[in-house]
Amino acid sequence: xxxxxxxxxxxxxRVELIDLNILACFYIxxxxxxxxxxxxxxxxxxxxxxxxxxxxxxxxxLHLTNLDDSSSNFSFRKILKETNKTITNQKLVRQLxxxxxxxxxNVNHLKVQHRIKRIAHLNFSEDLNFDEFLNFDKIIKPxxxxxxxxxxxxxxxxxxxxxxxxxxEGVLNFREIFETLETNFYGQxxxx
Numbered sequence: 001x002x003x004x005x006x007x008x009x010x011x012x013x014r015v016e017l018i019d020l021n022i023l024a025c026f027y028i029x030x031x032x033x034x035x036x037x038x039x040x041x042x043x044x045x046x047x048x049x050x051x052x053x054x055x056x057x058x059x060x061x062l063h064l065t066n067l068d069d070s071s072s073n074f075s076f077r078k079i080l081k082e083t084n085k086t087i088t089n090q091k092l093v094r095q096l097x098x099x100x101x102x103x104x105x106n107v108n109h110l111k112v113q114h115r116i117k118r119i120a121h122l123n124f125s126e127d128l129n130f131d132e133f134l135n136f137d138k139i140i141k142p143x144x145x146x147x148x149x150x151x152x153x154x155x156x157x158x159x160x161x162x163x164x165x166x167x168x169e170g171v172l173n174f175r176e177i178f179e180t181l182e183t184n185f186y187g188q189x190x191x192x
Contacts, residue, residue, distance in 0.1 A: 001092065001154050006082060010154075013067070013074040017151045018161040020063040021174045024144055027056040028136060028181045035186035050130050057133055057140075064143050065111040068104050076100050076150060083154075099150050107143055110134075136183050144178065 002010065030053055037046055069075045080100050087093050114134070134140055151159045160175040 001087070001096075001156050002079070002083070003086065006079075006086070007155065009082075010073060010079055012072075013076075013079065014151065014155065014159055016063060016066060016074040017147060017159050018174070020060065020144055020147065021178045022161065023056060023059050023063065024136075024140070024181060025172075025174050025177045027053065027060060028183060029188065030056065031133070031136065032184050032187035033191070036189055047130075053133065054130050060140055060144075061110055061114050061134075064107055064140070064147065065115045067147055068107050068111060076103060076147075079154060096153070099146075099153065103143075103146050103150060106146060110139070110143065136181075141181065148175070148178075 007014075030049060034049070037049060066072055066074060067076050070077045072078065077100070080096065083096060084093060087096075148159065158175065160173060163172045163174070164170075165172055
């Protein structure tokens with residue numbers, strides 16, 4: 001879909017999607033370890049984990065909402081303006097517009113209620129408990145999946161990132177891991 005020069009120009013959007021998938025994988029890994037930690041660690045350590053999770057969730061929110069930011073080079077809105085000038089296939093343009101409009105509509109609540117009110121302006125009119133998180137499976141994961149689909153469509157291939165952890169552990173494919181993620185507080189029985 002994007003030309004070579006457009007891919008180069010918007011390479012930061014690709015990195016934004018990769019970072020989003022990596023962060024989601026480790027966020028859920030930490031969430032799924034909480035049941036084990038409640039039984040096997042100190043309150044100090046649990047507090048560290050809750051604070052880490054808070055900032056990881058904020059990171060997920062910022063990555064997702066950056067994709068709908070008109071002033072950045074790694075946003076879908078910026079790409080839409082660029083591609084409307086260069087794509088001649090109107091069917092593709094319509095499909096892209098529908099995808100972008102859907103993402104904008106779906107991410108808006110997250111953008112207004114969480115990025116603007118909670119993260120950017122530190123609205124303390126309501127008690128923000130450090131151990132309360134958004135429902136990953138119902139709110140965050142579907143938005144990441146939608147962003148991945150748009151990114152794949154734009155790049156004309158599945159955007160993946162692989163990391164070789166070690167000789168015995170093999171390769172981590174964060175996109176594949178993301179696709180199977182689900183929240184289960186007692187899902188991980190140890191630190192591995």
